Amino acid sequence: MDLSLDESAAGSTQRVRVGDTVSIRLAETPTTGYRWSLDVDQARLRVDQDEFRAAGDARGAGGERLVVVTALAPGATTLRLAKSRSWTPGAVAEVVVELDVAEQGA
Secondary structure (H helix, E strand, O other), X not given: OEEEEOHHHOOOEEEEEOOOXXXXXXXXXXXXXXXXXXXXXXXXXXXXXEEEEEOOOOOOOOEEEEEEEEEOOOEEEEEEEEEEOOOOOOOOEEEEEEEEEEOOOO
């Protein structure tokens, strides 16, 4: 199963199975200095993709951050993304999604 999420999933709990992929798309404009950074438990989630996709060819154009993870092990885990500037402490936005990972076939 593939689960697709966006910012509206913040604060939710999603149920997936081992082997399922979860993708999350978040608006991003890197030229402002604000970028999404990912924090996951690597024992439970494998990061398959973490990239910026521009919406067009215009210089400085915004787009989206695409993150794709695969569930590796059963149990509760957290998918956390924080939007910040590397030179400024603290995040201006956070998207936190709890994942309840079940055994395959459960």
